[in-house]
Amino acid sequence: MGAFLMELWAFMRERKKFWLLPIILVLLLFGALLVLTEGSAVAPFIYTLF
Amino acid sequence: MRVLGVSAFYHDAAAALAVDGKIVAAAQEERFTRKKHDSRFPRHAVAYCLREAGLGLGDLDRVAFYDKPLLKFERLLETYLSFAPRGWRSFLTAMPVWLKEKLFLDRLLRTELDAVAGEITCDPWTKPFLFPEHHFSHAASAFYPSPFEEAAVLTMDGVGEWATTSFGVGRGNALTLQADITFPHSLGLLYSAFTYYTGFKVNSGEYKVMGLAPYGEPKYVDLILTHLIDLKEDGSFHLNMEYFDYCTGLRMTNDRFHRLFGGEPRRPEAELTQREMDLARSIQEVTELAVLRIARHVRTQTGMRNLCLAGGVALNCVANGRLLRERVFDRLWIQPAAGDAGGALGAALAATYGHAGTPRTVVAEEADGMVGSYLGPVYSQQEIEGFLNAQGYVYERLTDSELFDTVADLLAHEAVVGWVQGRMEFGPRALGNRSILGDARSPKMQSIMNLKVKFRESFRPFAPAVLEERVADYFELDEPSPYMLLVAPVQEVRRKPLTEEDRRLFGIQRLNRPRSDIPAVTHLDYSARIQTVSKTTNPQFYALLKAFEAKTGYGVLVNTSFNVRGEPIVCSPADAYRCFMRTEMDALVVGNCLLRKEAQRPLTADSDWRKDFQLD
Secondary structure (H helix, E strand, O other): OHHHHHHHHHHHHHHOOOOHHHHHHHHHHHHHHHOOOOOOOOOOOOOOOO | OEEEEEEOOOOOOEEEEEEOOEEEEEEEOHHHHOOOOOOOOOHHHHHHHHHHHOOOHHHOOEEEEOOOHHHHHHHHHHHHHHHOOOOHHHHHHHHHHHHHOHHHHHHHHHHHHHHHHHHHOOOOOOOOOEOOOHHHHHHHHHHOOOOOOEEEEEEEOOOOOOEEEEEEEEEOOEEEEEEEEEOOOOHHHHHHHHHHHOOOOOOOOHHHHHHHHHHOOOOOHHHHHHHHEEEOOOOOEEEOHHHEOOOOOOOOEOHHHHHHOOOOOOOOOOOOOHHHHHHHHHHHHHHHHHHHHHHHHHHHHHOOOEEEEEOHHHHOHHHHHHHHHOOOOOEEEEOOOOOOHHHHHHHHHHHHHHHOOOOOOOOOOOOOOOHHHEOOOOOOHHHHHHHHHHHOOOOEEOOHHHHHHHHHHHHHOOOOEEEEOOOOEOOOOOOOOEEEEEEOOOOOHHHHHHHHHOOOOOOOOOEEEEEHHHHHHHEOOOOOOOOOOEEEEEOHHHEOOOOHHHHOOOHHHHHHOOOEOOHHHOOOOOEEEEEEEOOOOOHHHHHHHHHHHHHHOOOEEEEEEOOOOOOOOOOOHHHHHHHHHHOOOOEEEEOOEEEEHHHOOOOOOOOOHHHHOOOO
C-alpha cells in the first residue's frame, strides 16, 4: 500500500490533479469494505471502458 | 535487450517477447484457455513466450504493461463526476474491480508473474514494470515492426486511457505522438454503438457490421453526420453525447438514439432486416469518410509518405482498402494484431526502442518485422504423430509433394479441409497456418462453410488467399496484402453481370447469385478481403496454392480461420481434431498427416459441445 500511495502522489503531481486525492481516499475506504463482498464488473452490452 | 510485453484485463489478453527488437514470440491467451477474447492475465501466453525464447523471467531486462492504470482511473473518475448523479450504476459496477485489483496493478502483475515463475520453474521478476500509454503501445506496434525507416503513425480505437485517436511520427528508433482526440469522442465507440444497435456483440461483432454493409444502402449517413458526429474537414470530430449511453449506463446507445433511427435495437440473433443492413452501410461510409479525412490531415501535418496503422479501427479492412486506393499515402502498413492483443507487442517494442534506446534497423523496404505474424506455438511432426498415435486416430503420413498434391485434389473436388502447419498466427486472422480451406470457384462453398462448418450467419463473406505474384490477375490490387487487412475489388473481367431478376432482389436474397468466377470469395459489392501468400513467409501454404493452381488454373483458395462461431482459433493438434470432428469438414491436415473424416470414429460424449462457446 505504501508503494501505491507514493505512486499515486507522484501521479497527482505529474498531472497536477490534487483534487482527486479526497475522492480516491474515500473510494479506498469503500474499497476496504468491498473486498469483503464479491463485486463483479459484468457489463455485457457495452465496450469495456473500465 | 530482452523485453516481455503484456496486455490484459480489458479485451484480448496477450503476451509478446522481443529480443534486441526482434519479435521472438507473441500469442493471445484465448488460444490456450479456449475462451474467446479471454482478458485474464495471460499466464499461458507468457509461459509460452518464455519457453520459445528459452528464457526465464529473471533473464529479462524489462517487463512492460500496455497501458497506464492511474491515467485510466483518472478518466473514469472525471467522467463519472462530470455526469453525476447519472452514471451511478455504471460507477458501482466499475469500482469494485478497480478498488480490488486494477488500481494495484503492479502488485497484481507481480503475483501473476510469480505464478508463472512457479509453473515453469524460473527466477521471478523482481524489477519495476514499465507502463507505456495505451495509444503509444498501439503506435509502437504499428511503427517499429513496419518496413519503414520513417513514417507517420495513426492509431484509432475505442478508448485507452483518454486518447481514442492519435497520430505522430516514427523515425529510426524514435516515436513521438503529436496530437490526439480524447474520450468520450471516439470513432471506435461510434462504430461499436452501431454494432450494439444492430444486435451484434460489442467488441467482437464490429467485423460483422462491416460484412453486412454491402447488403445495405447508405440511407442514414446524413442523419449520422447531422446528429451524432460533428466531423470537421481536418478529420477531428466531436460526438453528440446526448445520443449515447456509454459514459453513464451499461448500454452503448440511449432512447434518443433509438428514436432517431426509428426503433429499439435489434435483439441478438433476431432476423436481420434491410434496416440493419442500411445502418451497417451508413456507419461504414461515415467511418471511411472520417478515416480518410484524418489520414489527409496526418499527411499534411507530418509530411510523411508512409503511414502505419494500429488500434481496433485499423482492423476495418474496407476503410484500409479505401485509404490505399485514394493514395493519401504512398505506402500503408497495418499491424496485423491491431487490436488490444497487439498492445502487448507494442509495449515490448516501446520498452526496447523508446525506453532502452536499442538501435532499430530496417532490413528491407519489402520485409517487415512480423515474419508473417507466425509468432505462436509450433508442433513438430514427431509431436503430431505422437498425439495421433496415442489417441488412435486414423491418418496417412505423406511426403510434402504427396501432401500438396492430395490436398489440392481434395480441394478441387469441393472438399473442405482443415489446415494446420507451423507456428500459430498472432492477431485475429488465420493466415494459412490455422485455417480452413475451400475452393473459391465453387458457388456453394460460402453456404457450406458458413452453415455446416463454421455454424455462423449466412451473410458472412469469406476471404481469398492468393499467390502473391498473381494477386493482380484476380483483384484490383497490385501490392502485397499479407495480413488480410486490405479489401479490393475483384477484377472487372472476372465479374458476372447481374440479370434483371438479380437486380430486383434485396438484402440477403442477393447472396446466392454467383458474382464472379471465384464466387466463394466475392462479396456482394464485388469486393474481397485479400491475403497474398508469399513463398518466403509461408512456403507450405504457397506450395499448396501452387499445387491447386497446377490442377485448376486458379492460384486462389478460400481461407477462413480454423474455429467455429464463438470459439478461439485452434492452437494445438488436439484443438484442431476436436473442431474437425464437430463440423462437416471433410479432411484435416496437421503437419504431414492427413486425416479423412470417413476414416474417423465419431466423437463420443460430445453432443453438447456448443455450450462450450458463447456466440460472438
